[in-house]
Structures are given as structure tokens and as C-alpha cells.
Amino acid sequence: MDDATEKGWELKQGDRLIGTLIFEGQDMFWSDCRFQPGPGWAGVRPLFDRVGDAWRNHDTDAAIAADEAICAAGLVLQPSDGSAALTDFLLRIDGDKARFRW
Numbered sequence: 001m002d003d004a005t006e007k008g009w010e011l012k013q014g015d016r017l018i019g020t021l022i023f024e025g026q027d028m029f030w031s032d033c034r035f036q037p038g039p040g041w042a043g044v045r046p047l048f049d050r051v052g053d054a055w056r057n058h059d060t061d062a063a064i065a066a067d068e069a070i071c072a073a074g075l076v077l078q079p080s081d082g083s084a085a086l087t088d089f090l091l092r093i094d095g096d097k098a099r100f101r102w
Contacts, residue, residue: 016040035098
């Protein structure tokens with residue numbers, strides 16, 4: 001897939017670009033993506049580190065609280081095709097990999 005036809009999303013918080021997700025594949029309900037951090041990534045990265053750590057440690061309560069904190073951060077996924085932004089989703093980011101479901 002070349003750059004002109006890549007399916008992707010901009011992860012935004014208000015007008016601030018947090019990062020870009022480039023679609024790589026589908027796994028059941030989850031979209032697997034390559035993640036490219038943007039200028040706002042440092043400000044929200046601890047939220048994603050926390051949810052990843054909680055799930056790896058099988059701490060469901062902490063994972064749910066971390067997911068709720070991500071939702072409360074006001075993040076949206078803006079599709080590159082100009083369609084309506086996604087505002088209700090679960091998102092995991094670990095290094096240069098991301099996956100989300102809505």
C-alpha cells in the first residue's frame with residue numbers, strides 16, 4: 001500500500017497532534033496499526049504506559065481505571081479519509097505499535 005492510499009488516523013487532543021496510526025491489519029475487533037508519535041505524545045504517554053502495565057500484570061481494576069483515564073483525556077481518532085472522528089474507543093500503544101477498537 002503506498003502513502004496515497006494508506007488507511008490511517010490522527011490521534012488528537014483538541015488541536016494537538018498526539019500521533020498518527022497507520023493501519024496494518026485486523027484481528028477480530030481490533031485494528032492493528034503502526035504508531036508514529038507526534039508533538040503531544042509526551043503529555044499522554046504515561047496514560048498508555050499505565051494501561052499496558054496493568055494488563056500485563058493482570059490487574060483488571062487498574063487497567064479499567066487506566067482506560068477510563070484515557071477516555072477522560074478527550075482523545076479522538078480522526079480518520080485520514082475525512083470521515084467522522086471516533087470518540088468512543090479503546091486504544092493501546094506500545095512503542096511503535098498501536099491497536100484500537102470502537
